Amino acid sequence: MAIESYRLNVAEVIEETADAKSIVFDVPADLQAIFAYTPGQFLTVAVPSDQTGLAARCYSLSSSPHSGRHQITVKRTVDGYASNWICDNLKPGDRLRVLPPGGIFTPKDLNVDLLLFGGGSGITPVISIARTALEKGSGKVVLFYANRDETSVIFARELTELAGEHPSRFTVVHWLESVQGLPSLEGLSLFASYFGGYTSFVCGPAPFMKAVTTALKELGVPRELRHQEKFVSLGGNPFGDVEEVLAAQATLAEADDADEPDETEQPAAPAFAGPVAIEVELDGSHYSFDDWTGDKVLLEFLESKGVDAPFSCREGNCSSCACIVLEGEVSMKHNDVLDAEDLADGIRLTCQALPLSDKIRISYNG
Ligand SMILES: Cc1cc2nc3c(=O)[nH]c(=O)nc-3n(C[C@H](O)[C@H](O)[C@H](O)COP(=O)(O)OP(=O)(O)OC[C@H]3O[C@@H](n4cnc5c(N)ncnc54)[C@H](O)[C@@H]3O)c2cc1C
Numbered sequence: 001m002a003i004e005s006y007r008l009n010v011a012e013v014i015e016e017t018a019d020a021k022s023i024v025f026d027v028p029a030d031l032q033a034i035f036a037y038t039p040g041q042f043l044t045v046a047v048p049s050d051q052t053g054l055a056a057r058c059y060s061l062s063s064s065p066h067s068g069r070h071q072i073t074v075k076r077t078v079d080g081y082a083s084n085w086i087c088d089n090l091k092p093g094d095r096l097r098v099l100p101p102g103g104i105f106t107p108k109d110l111n112v113d114l115l116l117f118g119g120g121s122g123i124t125p126v127i128s129i130a131r132t133a134l135e136k137g138s139g140k141v142v143l144f145y146a147n148r149d150e151t152s153v154i155f156a157r158e159l160t161e162l163a164g165e166h167p168s169r170f171t172v173v174h175w176l177e178s179v180q181g182l183p184s185l186e187g188l189s190l191f192a193s194y195f196g197g198y199t200s201f202v203c204g205p206a207p208f209m210k211a212v213t214t215a216l217k218e219l220g221v222p223r224e225l226r227h228q229e230k231f232v233s234l235g236g237n238p239f240g241d242v243e244e245v246l247a248a249q250a251t252l253a254e255a256d257d258a259d260e261p262d263e264t265e266q267p268a269a270p271a272f273a274g275p276v277a278i279e280v281e282l283d284g285s286h287y288s289f290d291d292w293t294g295d296k297v298l299l300e301f302l303e304s305k306g307v308d309a310p311f312s313c314r315e316g317n318c319s320s321c322a323c324i325v326l327e328g329e330v331s332m333k334h335n336d337v338l339d340a341e342d343l344a345d346g347i348r349l350t351c352q353a354l355p356l357s358d359k360i361r362i363s364y365n366g
C-alpha cells in the first residue's frame, strides 16, 4: 500500500557549500496541516529516475516549524544517485513528489537542556531542533558540530547568528577534522561530561555516531536522554505506483537473481497465527481489537481498523512507525534502523511486526 504523496513546487534552491544545497518547498494553504512537522522530522522525496521510475529518499527538515518554511538540505554523496540528481538538477519552479513529514527524532519537551551532536549533513535535523528550542523553549542548547574542514561547514553563518541572539542559552563548538583530526572517543567523552542531565540528539556519519553514543553510554547518560538518527537510503518505494509499472522488469530481475541470497533480509520468527488481542495507545486514544492474525503486519492491521497510525517507508528503514511493546511480543520481518538497545527497550517497527503471543499491548507515546 502506498502513502498519499503530494506534488510540491520548489520555491528556492540555496547553495550552502560546494557540495550541499537547501531546497525550500512551497506548501499551499490547503496542505499546511498535512505538512505540519516537529523539529527533527524528515520529508521523503521521489527523485525521478530513468532506470527505476523513481528513487525515494528521506531528507530531514533543516528549517524550524515556527518559521513556516519547509526546507531540506541535501549533501552530495560520493557516487550517490539521488543527492547528486537533486544538487545538479532542481531549480525554482520544479515540482517534486513528496510524502508528509515523519520520524521520531524530535524532542518531547523544548524546555529541557539539549546537547546536540551533528556531523556533516547530520546538522540538518539538529539545527531545526536548535532553532526551535531557542525560539520556543527555555533550556540551554549546546552543539558539537564536526566537519571535514571550514569550507564544508553547512549553516556556519546561521549558527553564529543564533549564538549572537542567544548568548546565555546557546553555544556551538566547531570541530574541524583538517585542524584537530577525527573526534576521538576520549575527546567526545570529556566534552559531554560537562553536560550531565542534558538530553542528547546525535546525527552524522556512522563512525561519528558510534563514537558519540559510546561516549554518552560510558558516561552513564540514561537511554531516555539519548536519541540518534541514522541517514540511510531507502531500498524500496513507499510512493507505490511506480512498482506496478516496473513489475515486469522486477520479475525478470528476480529470475536472474534467484540464486543470490538477500543478505539484508532476516527471516522473521514464525508468526503466531492468531487471533491476537491487541491494545494500542496512540496520541491519547486507546484502541483494542481481538482479531489480529499473523498474515498481516501490525501497521496494516491497524490501518484496516481505521487507526491513523504513523508510518513512512514501510520497509523497516526509517522508524516513523516505531512503538513500544508493553506486553507480549512481536517479531520483525526486517529492521535496518533499531539497534540492540532499542530492541532491549521494547521498541519495534509496526510496519514489520508480526505477532508472537496471543495478547499484546503497545504504545506509540514512547
Ligand atoms: C531519516 C533520514 C533523514 C535523512 N536526512 C538527510 C539530510 O538531511 N541530508 C542528506 O544529505 N541526507 C539525508 N539522509 C540520507 C539520504 O536519504 C540519502 O541516503 C543520501 O542522500 C544518499 O542518497 P544517494 O541516492 O545520493 O546515494 P546512494 O543511495 O548511495 O545511491 C546509490 C543507490 O542509488 C541507486 N541508483 C543508482 N543509479 C540510479 C538510478 N539512475 N536510478 C535509481 N537508482 C539508482 C543504486 O542502486 C544505489 O542503491 C537521510 C536519511 C534518512 C533515513
Ligand code: FES
Pocket: 310, 311, 312, 313, 314, 315, 316, 317, 318, 319, 320, 321, 322, 337, 349, 350, 351, 352
Ligand atoms: S515505516 Fe519506516 S520503519 Fe516502519
